[in-house]
Amino acid sequence: MTTGYAPPPSEEELAYLQKLSNEYEPEVTGPLVGELQPSTNITTEYARADPVYIKKTEALPHKYSNYRACRGDGNCGWRAIAFAYFEALARNGDKTKVHAEVTRLKSFQNILDAAGFPSEVCEDFAEELYDLLRKTAVAIPPPDNGNPATDVKALVFEAFNDESTQAGIITFLRILTSAWIKTHIDNYSPFLMGEDVFTYCGRAIEPFRHEIENVGINALFEVLLKPAGFSLEIPYLDRTPGDEVNMYTFNAEYPITTIRLLYRPGHYDILYKIEDVQQPVHTPHSISAPVYIGSFPHHTQDHTNGARGLDYLHMIPGVTLVDDISPYSYGDSGFPSPISTHPPAMQQSLSVHPIPAHPAPASAYAPPPLQIPTHSLGVARLPIQASQSQARTGPFRPSIWELEPSVASGPPPQFTTSIFRNSHYNTAHFLNPDFEPEQWSPDAEYVTSNNSGRRRNGH
Amino acid sequence: MAAGGHKRIVKELSEVTGDPPAGTKVRLVDESDVHIWEILMDGPEQSPYSGGHFKLLLTLPKEYPFKPPVLNFQTKIYHPNVSNDDKGSMCLGMLRSDEWKPPNKLSAVLNYARNLLIEPNPDDAVEGGIAEQYKSDRRGFEKTAKEWVKKYAGKS
Numbered sequence: 001m002t003t004g005y006a007p008p009p010s011e012e013e014l015a016y017l018q019k020l021s022n023e024y025e026p027e028v029t030g031p032l033v034g035e036l037q038p039s040t041n042i043t044t045e046y047a048r049a050d051p052v053y054i055k056k057t058e059a060l061p062h063k064y065s066n067y068r069a070c071r072g073d074g075n076c077g078w079r080a081i082a083f084a085y086f087e088a089l090a091r092n093g094d095k096t097k098v099h100a101e102v103t104r105l106k107s108f109q110n111i112l113d114a115a116g117f118p119s120e121v122c123e124d125f126a127e128e129l130y131d132l133l134r135k136t137a138v139a140i141p142p143p144d145n146g147n148p149a150t151d152v153k154a155l156v157f158e159a160f161n162d163e164s165t166q167a168g169i170i171t172f173l174r175i176l177t178s179a180w181i182k183t184h185i186d187n188y189s190p191f192l193m194g195e196d197v198f199t200y201c202g203r204a205i206e207p208f209r210h211e212i213e214n215v216g217i218n219a220l221f222e223v224l225l226k227p228a229g230f231s232l233e234i235p236y237l238d239r240t241p242g243d244e245v246n247m248y249t250f251n252a253e254y255p256i257t258t259i260r261l262l263y264r265p266g267h268y269d270i271l272y273k274i275e276d277v278q279q280p281v282h283t284p285h286s287i288s289a290p291v292y293i294g295s296f297p298h299h300t301q302d303h304t305n306g307a308r309g310l311d312y313l314h315m316i317p318g319v320t321l322v323d324d325i326s327p328y329s330y331g332d333s334g335f336p337s338p339i340s341t342h343p344p345a346m347q348q349s350l351s352v353h354p355i356p357a358h359p360a361p362a363s364a365y366a367p368p369p370l371q372i373p374t375h376s377l378g379v380a381r382l383p384i385q386a387s388q389s390q391a392r393t394g395p396f397r398p399s400i401w402e403l404e405p406s407v408a409s410g411p412p413p414q415f416t417t418s419i420f421r422n423s424h425y426n427t428a429h430f431l432n433p434d435f436e437p438e439q440w441s442p443d444a445e446y447v448t449s450n451n452s453g454r455r456r457n458g459h
Numbered sequence: 460m461a462a463g464g465h466k467r468i469v470k471e472l473s474e475v476t477g478d479p480p481a482g483t484k485v486r487l488v489d490e491s492d493v494h495i496w497e498i499l500m501d502g503p504e505q506s507p508y509s510g511g512h513f514k515l516l517l518t519l520p521k522e523y524p525f526k527p528p529v530l531n532f533q534t535k536i537y538h539p540n541v542s543n544d545d546k547g548s549m550c551l552g553m554l555r556s557d558e559w560k561p562p563n564k565l566s567a568v569l570n571y572a573r574n575l576l577i578e579p580n581p582d583d584a585v586e587g588g589i590a591e592q593y594k595s596d597r598r599g600f601e602k603t604a605k606e607w608v609k610k611y612a613g614k615s
Binding site for chain 2: 120
């Protein structure tokens with residue numbers, strides 16, 4: 001070793017180095033499945049990469065708003081698909097479908113048997129998958145119950161960040177995929193470049209740390225996603241020329257939703273479009289909440305919300321307080337009309353003279369209007385609506401103004417606050433139906449302002 | 460599946476102890492720890508290790524079955540696939556972490572090890588010198604292997 005050159009390594013040294021390299025396991029860090037991130041982070045990550053990547057990553061956030069990183073430990077593709085599958089079930093929000101998935105996956109026992117997987121070994125892994133499916137079904141809230149998908153999302157996220165739970169699920173999916181390929185040899189053997197299907201599955205599908213390949217993705221899509229109605233799209237972020245990522249899509253026959261992955265050579269993450277990420281709006285109460293259109297005159301006499309100390313809000317037109325007790329005011333009446341949303345005190349006053357306003361055509365055969373009990377809101381309003389529907393041709397429901405002439409023809413309300421003066425409820429506002437432009441009267445101005453008058457005269 | 464992993468190990472242990480692969484005996488080193496198995500393996504008759512009794516340690520990682528078991532020869536053995544050091548590790552094929560399949564069972568692992576005694580794999584050797592001798596000088600290899608059996612793997 002006195003020369004400057006090291007002697008070629010001996011057989012033992014080579015063998016030792018080989019052993020070291022065999023045993024080397026790259027340190028993988030980070031959560032198994034990461035939090036949702038804006039996909040602009042990917043662009044930033046590649047800002048100093050080569051131009052092809054820069055162009056492609058710049059285009060990415062236009063199409064996909066968010067992404068979720070998966071740990072690159074050789075299972076990322078499997079994990080990404082499994083996680084996205086659960087997420088899609090949660091987003092779909094159908095408990096029955098989740099239970100149906102358990103039944104469907106259990107029915108694959110025959111292909112597991114055919115592929116020679118002993119059930120006593122597979123059932124532990126399968127149970128992890130079924131167990132999480134069952135928990136998912138339980139966590140999905142019933143359709144009309146407030147905020148869905150929050151708890152269930154946390155449940156799925158935690159399960160996939162639990163080392164052994166996700167390992168069991170991934171293992172079962174590998175077994176299932178392998179069994180699928182082995183029982184559909186004709187479909188897959190043309191893509192194995194001469195490799196025997198069983199050798200391929202033993203080498204590339206079943207080993208726990210082996211990353212998923214195209215054949216595996218196809219088989220996993222066929223066995224897991226396609227029958228569930230989930231399409232799969234995978235943009236490839238690689239060095240091939242072009243301004244945009246290449247897209248690979250697998251379409252379900254009756255797609256319910258689409259699962260999106262991002263492929264970078266050797267790695268998969270999960271992608272989201274903006275509509276995948278947004279919480280579905282599930283606030284029926286606020287949507288159909290009473291909006292007191294045109295009912296402002298009554299607010300001066302009906303302050304049912306007074307106890308809250310928010311009276312002054314009623315002074316502002318268009319602003320209403322949505323009652324927490326709204327089920328009482330509209331839920332049980334069965335009338336979707338805005339009228340029925342009024343607090344009871346108001347409704348009473350509205351239904352006093354229903355018949356004179358719009359005599360029903362059927363009144364010739366019907367008992368005199370007087371017999372219609374006006375004290376009962378529901379019964380009283382029924383003939384009104386019937387007559388309305390016959391009389392009107394337009395698409396709109398009856399408004400308080402049509403039903404209650406005294407309201408419409410009443411004197412224009414007097415406004416005192418500046419807010420009211422500037423609103424369209426003021427006759428001086430050009431949107432007011434009784435709009436009357438204020439007229440400029442020079443005389444008045446001359447009287448009140450001598451200075452300005454003098455100046456104008458001076459011209 | 461920490462509990463599930465434990466359950467599986469117990470199940471496999473009872474299988475292997477109830478119906479052990481030919482020429483092997485299995486017991487726990489410490490009855491309270493199912494993760495360390497002691498294997499007594501007889502040298503297969505059709506191999507130069509015939510007549511030897513080898514003691515192996517099978518260690519199951521806490522991630523088992525998602526990580527492969529670790530197999531160490533405590534009895535020294537002259538074999539291309541067993542490291543000639545104080546570890547005596549055998550790590551190839553199904554035992555490598557990138558080839559390990561969680562559905563693999565430990566009885567299969569023991570059969571695999573025993574078959575390697577009958578037919579070493581010089582192309583995936585940890586001891587390159589021994590592998591070279593195995594390929595080019597089978598007689599010399601068998602001679603040394605038998606000497607080592609006498610020296611280290613006699614009836615204890």
